[in-house]
Amino acid sequence: xxxxxxxxxxxxxxxxxxxxxxxxxxxxxxxxxxxxxxxxxxxxxxxxxxxxxxxxxxxxxxxxxxxxxxxxxxxxxxxxxxxxxxxxxxxxxxxxxxxxxxxxxxxxxxxxxxxxxxxxxxxxxxxxxxxxxxxxxxxxxxxxxxxxxxxxxxxxxxxxxxxxxxxxxxxxxxxxxxxxxxxxxxxxxxxxxxxxxxxxxxxxxxxxxxxxxxxxxxxxxxxxxxxxxxxxxxxxxxxxxxxxxxxxxxxxxxxxxxxxxxxx
Amino acid sequence: xxxxxxxxxxxxxxxxxxxxxxxxxxxxxxxxxxxxxxxxxxxxxxxxxxxxxxxxxxxxxxxxxxxxxxxxxxxxxxxxxxxxxxxxxxxxxxxxxxxxxxxxxxxxxxxxxxxxxxxxxxxxxxxxxxxxxxxxxxxxxxxxxxxxxxxxxxxxxxxxxxxxxxxxxxxxxxxxxxxxxxxxxxxxxxxxxxxxxxxxxxxxxxxxxxxxxxxxxxxxxxxxxxxxxxxxxxxxxxxxxxxxxxxxxxxxxxxxxxxxxxxx
Numbered sequence: 023x024x025x026x027x028x029x030x031x032x033x034x035x036x037x038x039x040x041x042x043x044x045x046x047x048x049x050x051x052x053x054x055x056x057x058x059x060x061x062x063x064x065x066x067x068x069x070x071x072x073x074x075x076x077x078x079x080x081x082x083x084x085x086x087x088x089x090x091x092x093x094x095x096x097x098x099x100x101x102x103x104x105x106x107x108x109x110x111x112x113x114x115x116x117x118x119x120x121x122x123x124x125x126x127x128x129x130x131x132x133x134x135x136x137x138x139x140x141x142x143x144x145x146x147x148x149x150x151x152x153x154x155x156x157x158x159x160x161x162x163x164x165x166x167x168x169x170x171x172x173x174x175x176x177x178x179x180x181x182x183x184x185x186x187x188x189x190x191x192x193x194x195x196x197x198x199x200x201x202x203x204x205x206x207x208x209x210x211x212x213x214x215x216x217x218x219x220x221x222x223x224x225x226x227x228x229x230x231x232x233x234x235x236x237x238x239x240x241x242x243x244x245x246x247x248x249x250x251x252x253x254x255x256x257x258x259x260x261x262x263x264x265x266x267x268x269x270x271x272x273x274x275x276x277x278x279x280x281x282x283x284x285x286x
Numbered sequence: 287x288x289x290x291x292x293x294x295x296x297x298x299x300x301x302x303x304x305x306x307x308x309x310x311x312x313x314x315x316x317x318x319x320x321x322x323x324x325x326x327x328x329x330x331x332x333x334x335x336x337x338x339x340x341x342x343x344x345x346x347x348x349x350x351x352x353x354x355x356x357x358x359x360x361x362x363x364x365x366x367x368x369x370x371x372x373x374x375x376x377x378x379x380x381x382x383x384x385x386x387x388x389x390x391x392x393x394x395x396x397x398x399x400x401x402x403x404x405x406x407x408x409x410x411x412x413x414x415x416x417x418x419x420x421x422x423x424x425x426x427x428x429x430x431x432x433x434x435x436x437x438x439x440x441x442x443x444x445x446x447x448x449x450x451x452x453x454x455x456x457x458x459x460x461x462x463x464x465x466x467x468x469x470x471x472x473x474x475x476x477x478x479x480x481x482x483x484x485x486x487x488x489x490x491x492x493x494x495x496x497x498x499x500x501x502x503x504x505x506x507x508x509x510x511x512x513x514x515x516x517x518x519x520x521x522x523x524x525x526x527x528x529x530x531x532x533x534x535x536x537x538x539x540x541x542x543x544x545x546x547x548x549x550x
Binding site: 197207208210222228239263272274 | 298355356357380399400401402403406408412413414416438440445446448449450451452453454455456457458459460461462463464465466467468469471472474475477479481482483484485486487488489490491492493494495496497498499501502503504505506507508510512513516517520521526527529530531533534536537538540541
């Protein structure tokens with residue numbers, strides 16, 4: 023049973039994960055970050071000690087959680103100096119579990135599928151926690167840990183996790199960029215972004231119960247050329263957004279055609 | 287004061303608007319739809335009579351609401367046979383108020399900025415109702431009506447409404463298409479769309495309080511080339527989605543660069 027952990031990283035995910043583990047009664051023994059200020063800041067929130075030196079990691083923690091950016095995982099691993107039986111996980115969507123091979127006999131992945139910001143508390147209770155491990159006994163430990171945080175614990179292998187991460191980029195990163203574009207379009211005309219908030223909310227709520235293809239509305243779906251052309255023209259001074267408008271409109275229309283011809 | 291209305295149209299918006307007006311105690315005198323079945327279906331829900339013949343519209347309603355698709359508004363207007371003082375509004379984002387000129391002495395626009403589906407009830411109380419009218423006395427009537435439905439009633443002219451509609455296409459139509467793409471990517475690998483729902487929800491909730499530019503996370507923002515290239519490759523059998531991936535990634539990166547160079 024995992025009762026204590028060392029958190030390696032102090033970014034958005036590391037912070038939110040440490041906070042919820044602490045809240046659920048786990049002992050956070052130590053926080054590592056390359057930036058000592060960041061390590062300290064998080065450590066103080068979870069009653070932990072902190073370090074910016076991987077050689078100073080405390081031994082004998084039940085679990086070491088590597089929650090640093092993808093490109094830094096390899097370097098962290100190479101500088102760990104732990105017993106060969108330490109249980110080590112990373113938390114990355116697109117990094118295969120195999121990156122951990124050779125650094126310990128016990129390892130896995132603990133990937134919460136959510137967007138995290140340092141200063142925005144999230145409700146972990148329904149976040150899908152995606153778990154993979156090199157051994158059933160480790161899997162069981164990680165699964166139990168996941169169940170302390172969330173009602174949605176899922177066995178997901180590295181290939182599946184990559185697929186989830188790709189889909190997440192569309193429904194989070196790209197979606198959020200479209201919120202930014204919406205805000206930018208309104209800003210230019212001195213209109214308040216608040217006007218879009220109920221629409222943004224409802225758009226996300228709709229697909230909690232409706233299939234997103236069925237939830238689709240708007241001029242692209244109806245192939246309403248008059249509006250489509252008028253809106254393209256309105257974007258003449260924003261060629262980047264104009265290109266996106268054309269391409270996404272085309273994609274919506276194509277999908278609708280496929281559907282109408284029974285190919286979907 | 288507007289106490290009764292005739293609803294022209296029985297689509298998504300017409301349906302939801304009729305339902306909420308009825309709920310708020312207004313008398314829906316009549317529902318028109320070209321399809322008599324649709325007219326009947328909605329009319330029964332709001333205790334109204336129905337017709338599929340514009341020549342049969344009841345006279346002397348306090349308000350005639352044209353809630354048909356944009357391309358049908360002109361034809362509806364040309365076939366109306368009402369007294370010249372009837373108050374007539376349309377509900378379209380991208381159609382200027384001037385389309386109503388010459389068909390009555392009293393007209394305006396009543397545009398609720400939201401996505402509607404026939405069978406999904408929406409909470410109208412915070413939907414921005416965007417109002418424009420040809421005369422202050424008509425504006426006042428429409429404003430009062432708006433306030434019976436929503437806490438957010440806004441004076442918005444035709445130019446501004448077009449801008450709002452363009453932004454709405456990005457944050458609703460295009461966003462929903464990305465939900466569809468996410469679902470499609472998971473479907474191919476037999477992964478459950480439910481796994482994305484908490485992320486979709488949180489992505490929309492985040493920008494209710496955070497500025498969307500600040501809420502941005504992910505590989506495009508970080509310019510993490512390893513993930514970006516790997517994800518592009520994963521889309522090799524979906525060239526349409528691949529193009530979208532490239533273009534939106536580039537757009538996120540450009541915006542980030544602008545910001546980093548103090549140009550935003």
